[in-house]
Amino acid sequence: MDICTAVAATKSGELLEQAMVERAKLIVVPALLSHSPKSVAGTITSFTVKSTNLELISLGGLTIDSWLRNGVTCYFQLSDRAKACEFYYNFASPILFLTKQPGGYACVLQTPEALSLGQRRSSMxxxxxxxxxxxxxxxxxxxxxxxxxxxxxxxxxxxxxxxxxxxxxxxxxxxxxxxxxxxxxxxxxxxxxxxxxxxxxxxxxxxxxxxxxxxxxxxxxxxxxxxxxxxxxxxxxxxxxxxxxxxxxxxxxxxxxxxxxxxxxxxxxxxxxxxxxxxxxxxxxx
Structure with a gap:
């Protein structure tokens, strides 16, 4: 279990946009891998109030069906230039759509209402x-x-x-x-x-x-x-x-x-x- 601190909902959209613009690396962990050190790398390609689109490199050895039956937790890191330090964020979300594409997979998540501060404990x-x-x-x-x-x-x-x-x-x-x-x-x-x-x-x-x-x-x-x-x-x-x-x-x-x-x-x-x-x-x- 990860220990997290909530981020104001009004700021979450700004942070997701920053992650998209900077192509910040996401560590994407499907529920079936939550007790494993394994994870999947991804990036945010676009998002709206309702949905967030990701590009995934792989599915971590799992099938598309097993991903669709479970939600994911995403972790990412951003720099705060004003404070001259790094912050780590995460959010949990259900998967709305997942399909294979050249070079990986396209994944659509429900956009989270809010983010939390915190890293994945096993990789922090x-x-x-x-x-x-x-x-x-x-x-x-x-x-x-x-x-x-x-x-x-x-x-x-x-x-x-x-x-x-x-x-x-x-x-x-x-x-x-x-x-x-x-x-x-x-x-x-x-x-x-x-x-x-x-x-x-x-x-x-x-x-x-x-x-x-x-x-x-x-x-x-x-x-x-x-x-x-x-x-x-x-x-x-x-x-x-x-x-x-x-x-x-x-x-x-x-x-x-x-x-x-x-x-x-x-x-x-x-x-x-x-x-x-x-x-x-x-x-x-x-």
Whole structure:
């Protein structure tokens, strides 16, 4: 379920027109895919008070009949130049007509009476405020823990990346979502990390986030994989996208149990990022 804030009905038409003129990308989610990370890309080609016409690239593997039996939810992003920030909007609507056309599909929706502020929770990304990121460590897969031969007990190895790197701006957490994150690794001071990064088979991450609403800290453990690396050839810095594939749950006994992340969404992380997004959006609206 997405948390949304209503937009005045009088402004909704202006926003739909802006989305059409700018050919803003719509994320279109039919009801049958609402619990899946899958979605369909589209754009608004025209609209009236009664109907809104979309162009869709595909139907997400579903049939026309299955789309027609269900409504859709559409998400899009627009820039507010006056406030110098981005806003995310969504609306739900029944489908009035759907047919195949060259290069995709033509879809006619009932024009919504009003829009809501808010992103799709599973695909939302935010830039976390530095004061809310209290701890961060990262280990290469397979180098997370070691057994001490003297005591036969398992202990943590020193991390490849730690909170000091974050505080010294050698590592930047560029964005955070319900199922992933984007890191920037600076070549200066971290040449050893850069050298090992592209060949890394996977990572283990420890992350501590502050929740200002609940006034508590949240400790999270993940395993993940590196999805892509973009190298700045002038600075040799790397921007890397990570998918979080496994979540570590600490039991009362102290034992860590690893559970596969389903639908690319970690519930606690999704809630935290969404609440921080709504805080920033509320400040922007004011």
């Amino acid at each position: 990304r935010i830039f976390p405020r530095p004061e809310y990121v209290l701890g961060f460590s990262l280990w290469p897969k397979g180098q997370f823990m070691t057994r001490c031969p003297e005591t036969n007990r398992v202990k943590l190895n020193p991390p490849l990346i730690n909170s000091n790197h974050l505080q010294e701006n050698q590592i930047q957490l560029l964005d955070l979502s319900a199922g992933g994150m984007k890191l920037k690794i600076r070549h200066v001071g971290l040449k050893n990390v850069i050298a090992a990064w592209e060949e890394m088979p996977g990572v283990v991450i420890w992350l501590v986030l502050h929740d200002p609403q609940k006034k508590r800290n949240m400790t999270l453990w993940f395993k993940g994989r590196i999805c892509y690396n973009h190298v700045d050839h002038s600075t040799k810095d790397i921007v890397s996208g990570l998918e979080l594939t496994t979540e570590g749950i600490k039991e009362k006994s102290g034992k860590m149990v690893w559970r596969t992340v389903e639908r690319r969404m970690i519930k606690d992380l999704a809630t935290w990022t969404y609440e921080r997004y709504l805080e920033a959006t509320t400040r922007g609206v004011r």
